[in-house]
Amino acid sequence: MTRDTLQERLAPWICTIALLLFWEGACRGFAIDPFILPPPSAVAGAFVKYWSPLLKNAWVTLWTTLVGFAIAVGFGLLLGIVIGWSRVIYNGLYPMMVGFNAVPKVAVVPILIIWFGIGEVPAIITAFLIFFFPIVVNVATGIATIEPELEDVLRALGARKMDIMVKVGIPRSLPYFFASLKVAITLAFVGAVVSETVGANVGIGNLMLQAGANFQLPLVFAGLVTLAVMGIVMYALFARLEVRLAGWAFRSGMNASR
């Protein structure tokens, strides 16, 4: 991409700092009770005081989310390719996939806890579900929308379906794939946290639940900030990876994401 100017690079930091200053100022100016809304300074204090449990629980949330993500990428790519493989399968399964995708995954968490009990497993599966359907739907779309002329060119040369998939279908679906990841990563933390809140004894969600029960509101907010930071970092990682692997899509007309 083009080189950012210094202003463009600094802009997100300045906005963030401005928000924090406004928050701090509002809390002090209106003398808001820290039990209702703790100022950023108190949240920072909670970070200093509780950095060890925060880190430990954030790590659990992160790895459960990432394990769910990894499984979703594997199965999602596979199923996406199968669905995109033929018109019939695509037409048959696509509406169902959209339907599954429309189900709020958070609503499934209680069922998962009944099935798998308290612990990391429901959190992993929740994250998996959140990633899985967008990946399938987007990869299938990328593959199913190959230009028919190009398919003709290759088929006339004796290309097998597998050749067309490997040479055209899968690379072509990458921009769709990353578009879905960037949406899913932020939702995945939601899923992991909800399932930790409902049925786990570790994780940021659980930490926030307990802190809330003890009226340690600064610690609850520290948990929220931790989640926000993890979300931003993961998003940025995927965005980086996207430019690496599917950077062509930004310049050619086929700009599915962003």
Next chain:
Amino acid sequence: MDALVALDDVSLTYGGAADGTLALDGTSLRIGGGEFVAVVGPSGCGKSSLMKLVTGLVRPQKGAVTVAGREVTGPVKIAGMAFQNPSLLPWRTTRDNILLPLEIVQPHRSRFRAHRAEYIAKVEALLATVGLAGCGDRFPWQLSGGMQQRASLCRALIHEPELLMLDEPFAALDAFTREDLWCVLRDLWEARRFTVILVTHDLHEAVFLADTIHVMSARPGRIVATRQVDFPRPRDLSICYEPAFVERVQELRQYIAGVRLA
């Protein structure tokens, strides 16, 4: 002249024999080896179906398609194709786009890895003949429409097919670029003498390039007239403005106007 491509009383229906659209009805056609053939006709007359039949992508319900002495039952593999849309892969460089057929068609497929350097040299040579020397490293989106179409021609020709199938390849280009590409195609054909089937709406293009012009009727398509074009070769663009040329175009035009009404 021995026929490289022969269609005998071919009928093709899309979407079920009973209630589908009849695209071609009793079409017969003979194309000799090394001949440059243009197929013209009103839109929707089944010209693209003709391409699919000859390359073996679809099979006729009735009649037989023969290519190089054998009845077509599957992809023919001796054909290269190019369309109005260059459909180059945006994640591959121009060079890698042109290499694509070699990664697929035998015998190149199995010797591709070991002989990559040799194939790249071949691509560079071909790029130079169409006026794209040194553009191999560029991505398709960095090329103009005319350059993309040149690259698309290269992709169709890289495996040295005996038969080149072109489906309105220059229709989306501006007039000057189109004339440039006519000359590129003319020179390629003069040099290699492969057989060309050029489907086009542009009668000037057909008369300028082809030896033989087949006129198709509106759907269901069949060949209603065949005209030989005997202007001496190699032809220069200036012949497009000679009275004999214009007369030929005019005659074809009336034919097509007639079949459109019919």
